[in-house]
Amino acid sequence: MSPPPKVAIIGAGPGGLTLARLLQQHSIPVTIYEAETSRQARNQGGTLDLHPRAGQLALKEAGLLPEFLKHARPEGEASKIMKYDGRVLWDDNVLPPWRPTAEGEQERPEIDRVVLRDILLDSLLPGTIQWGKKLLGVQEDEKIKGKYNLSFADGSMEMGVDLLVGADGAWSKVRPLVTPEKPFYAGITAIELWALDVDKTNPWLGKFVGQGSMFMFDEGRALMCQRQGSGAVRSYAAIKRPENWAEECGIDWEGPDARERLVNEYFADCGADLQRVILESKDVLIPRKCWMLPVGISWKTRPGVTLLGDAAHLMTPFAGVGVNVAMADALELAKALIARKDSVTAKLLSDSKNITIALEAYEKSMLKRAEENATKTMHGLKGHFSATGSEERAGKIQKGYDMMMAKKAEKEKGF
Ligand SMILES: Cc1cc2nc3c(=O)[nH]c(=O)nc-3n(C[C@H](O)[C@H](O)[C@H](O)COP(=O)(O)OP(=O)(O)OC[C@H]3O[C@@H](n4cnc5c(N)ncnc54)[C@H](O)[C@@H]3O)c2cc1C
Known part of the structure; x- marks a missing residue:
């Protein structure tokens, strides 16, 4: 049996954490690389409302809805x-x-961002997150196409990543691999x-x-x-x-x-x-x-690498949907990967072609959802300032x- 794929998620925001939890529930090993040095390193900001068909649905699938409802306001x-x-x-x-x-x-109950983050962090297997790992750059492996080598600010490297997920927010270091667009x-x-x-x-x-x-x-x-x-x-x-x-x-x-x-x-x-x-x-x-990022941003799937949340489709906060879209992305990506893993007709998830098929399915609906929400956000921006x-x-x-x-x-x- 071939070894499990090396899955690296960049960023322990709500999107990256939700994805890691969902994959671990299906025994897909995953490592998160996070620039912050610990869970207490930064004030996580304000409160967020989670929508039933997005943030709440992702938490439900992750088995975390009861915990969310305990803290929701x-x-x-x-x-x-x-x-x-x-x-x-x-x-x-x-x-x-x-x-x-x-x-x-x-x-759409509210929850403080720090509480949401704690719920997600506490749900992960010990050692899932490598703190203090700020990604500086990514190179595709010279010998094996579709595998990636990561360089971090502390001088360390991670070689041979099969699936790289950029969940690293507005200023994503993974985004340039799939699109030249910048915020x-x-x-x-x-x-x-x-x-x-x-x-x-x-x-x-x-x-x-x-x-x-x-x-x-x-x-x-x-x-x-x-x-x-x-x-x-x-x-x-x-x-x-x-x-x-x-x-x-x-x-x-x-x-x-x-x-x-x-x-x-x-x-x-x-x-x-x-x-x-x-x-x-x-x-x-x-x-x-x-x-x-531009409304309607899109790109052609690149084997072994994808984006979710703000890294994929940064929007202004004027529709209050960013976290919800990020968590919906995580749910959809996890489902696409899990479907390939469990499919009897597909090869193992570690087959790079199989990962690419999952990414194509995910990106098709993720980019559509991004466009819909970005359009709504633009209406929100107009309305807020009229x-x-x-x-x-x-x-x-x-x-x-x-x-x-x-x-x-x-x-x-x-x-
Ligand atoms: C002022 C404001 C108010 C908002 N209010 C709402 C709201 O009410 N409702 C709502 O739904 N959304 C709101 N949003 C949007 C929401 O905050 C984002 O859409 C959401 O946090 C995106 O989640 P994410 O996981 O994609 O990225 P992020 O939450 O940005 O997480 C990215 C993570 O990646 C890490 N990272 C970044 N770069 C690197 C690197 N190079 N290497 C390693 N790690 C890295 C970061 O430290 C961070 O932990 C608001 C945004 C702003 C700015």
């Missing part, structure tokens, strides 16, 4: 929509919960602001934002705030500006007056409460540029609410 789905002048257009926080539930679960600036810079432990430090802020998210969309600017499981409020004051705006606008982002200047120069006509969110989010301030963005979002929620109430009324009447 259905109340995090609450939305509050505001107009720039301070008018509240919609507020779930003042209504009883009304969103549709699937099998008794809220449809480009999407026209938006978001100033990330944190206020920690708001119930203790600033109860007003916690109450104002509510249990879930608070959004203000307007022409060329937006304010998006979200309650975290940790008790913090993370906000993005985002504006449509050229790529070098953050460096050239004259605001010293590390200076004591950065928030005041941001408010005075870009949010001066906004309601006092909206301004207060920016001014009182004092714990962290990080300017972040939004990057994306003069009627808040009204449109509030109207959409109102429509969903009215439909739910009509259904409820029919049920009560016994129809």
